[in-house]
Amino acid sequence: MRRAVAVSAAILIISTGAAHAEPVESIAWAPCPDNPEGQCGTLSVPLNWNKPRGQRIDLAIARHRATDPARRIGVLVVDPGGPGGSAAEFALSSLFSPEVRARFDIVGVDQRGTGGSLAIRCADLVGGGPSIHPQDEAGFTALLRHNQKALAQCRERSGPVFDHADGATVVRDIDAARRALGERKISYFGLSYGTTFGQVYAEKFGRNVRAMVLDSVVDHSADLRRFVGDRAAASDDSFREFEKWCAGSTSCALHGQDVRAAWEAALVRADARPGGRQDLLDNMYFALRGPDWLYAVDLITGALTLRTQSFEPNYESVRLASVCQDFSLRLKDFRDYERMRAEELRRSPILRGSFLGHDEATACIGVPGQPANPPHRLDIGDAPKIMVINSRYDPTTPHEWAVSIKRQAPRNTALLTYEGWGHIAYPRSACTRTNVDDYLINLTTPAVSCPAVPQ
Incomplete structure (x- = not known):
């Protein structure tokens, strides 16, 4: 699907109440230029959430309204992962079943540095360097220097958003969208790298979660050895x-x-x-x-x-940030x-x-300092039961990572294993779709496993 272009909109500041120190801004919706069934707009948020009244940036946001308003449950915020995928486009995609589309307003906010949210475009700077399989110290040094140069040029080209695009910042944006939409709680559906944002959101804003699906999990507790190994x-x-x-x-x-x-x-x-x-x-x-x-x-x-x-x-670019x-x-x-x-x-x-x-x-060789949102053991005591789903054989997000999430939060998670192959489990079979849909709509605890569909 072609990019859902965010439209310019007048912003109305509304009261946020004592629970939120930051100003919350409403969204002026208009039909999406490339998808008349969708609504597009912009969400204004602080560049630096530690300085909520400082410089602001606009993020692209889109939604597909519930097709059965009388039975509407609420908002389902979605993220396609990557990083680099457009959540605004994903919200208007055909991935979700008719029943989910009937019961939820499906909303996507382009992550900072992606899509219509100040996309970081530095692939030309990153590519063409030395081998990423260095054979000796000289090869490693050449790669390090190339990365450092590309990083500096990418930061200069991208502007200040480059240093404010980590997962902990992204989830503040998601919660700002929740408030701007006037929702007390949201449901969330994250694919692949979008599961990283889901984990952090559940940690920081667990009381604001109605339901959450983490499909093909990137384990945010993984150190370098496990991340690669x-x-x-x-x-x-x-x-x-x-x-x-x-x-x-x-x-x-x-x-x-x-x-x-x-x-x-x-x-x-x-x-x-x-x-x-x-x-x-x-x-x-x-x-x-x-x-x-x-x-x-x-x-x-x-x-x-x-x-x-x-x-x-822009995966190669935004992953640096x-x-x-x-x-x-x-x-x-x-x-x-x-x-x-x-x-x-x-x-x-x-x-x-x-x-x-x-x-x-x-x-990431050459990236200075410590990570802004470092990996750690999952702490989601304030969150409701979260559904984790993963293929048994997935080279991108290993099944072991889904098991690790379940192990870290046994009371707050339910693991559904698709006993087959490939990355992203939800659309694999009627069993995976039905279990995810039932959980999202009825908060039903999913089955333990779904059989593989023969290839």
Whole structure:
């Protein structure tokens, strides 16, 4: 769907009461230019929430009104993750079932640095640098200096929002949206990196939560070792599932063959061209993430040209301002890097580590200071029962992370496992959809698991 463009609007300051020191501003809604079913506007918030009466910025916001107003439950705030995905666009998407769309106003606020909220665009500065797989101290130093230069230029280009885009700041924006919408409580649905915001919101504003779904969880308690290592292990687990599929499916061109040996041979062939091995590894990660097992077969047999893979439009840029401030990804020297790389290879001998975990950890090399919103054990004592849902085999957000969330907050969470494959679980089957919808609408505790849908 094309970007839902935020429209200019007059702002009316309204009283916030004694509970809130910051001024809350109402939203002037107008039809979205690219989606007449949606309403778009801007939400005015402080640039720095520690200085609530200082400089303000406008964030893009959109909503799809409940299609059955007489049965409306309230507001469902959504975030597609990334970081870099437009929540305003996501709110107007077709992901949600007709019943959810009937009962909720679905609202998305573009995270600072994304979409229509002062998008950080620095991919041209970040790309083209030294290898993110340095082989020695000199290679690490070259990467460090490249990152430091790109970081300084990106900060200068982006302006002050660059230093105010961490998860703890984003959730203040979400609660400002709640107040501007006149809601005492909100429901929340976060996908992937949007689950990080959900966890922090539940910690800081748990009493304002009616219901919350965390789909494909990024565990905000993960340190560097787990952030990279757990993803590396999950990548290999996903490949082993692909091997099982090949063994049992005649539609696999490698059926009856030693898939692992064929994969190793493909890696050797890829070495014949510069960067070929890493391109092959990266493409296999995306094939398993889907999953798209027929594409994985073609990668191994060499039946097609490798694709250029990418995430959200400004993912490479905004992660410097968000991921690097929400997690302690601080590799100080080559020795630190070697330790991380050894852990990756120990846990992932097949895929040689995690494409995403490695990419994000090395992107944060050179980021100064401590993270603004550091990882920590989850503390959501004020929140209601939160639904956590995850695929069993997901190389992006390992199932182990969902289990970790459940372990950290056993009384406040209910875990639903989709016993299948791929990233994002909600749309995978009638079982996953029904359980999530029943929870959101009726606050029904979900089942323990949903069976896999054959690929």
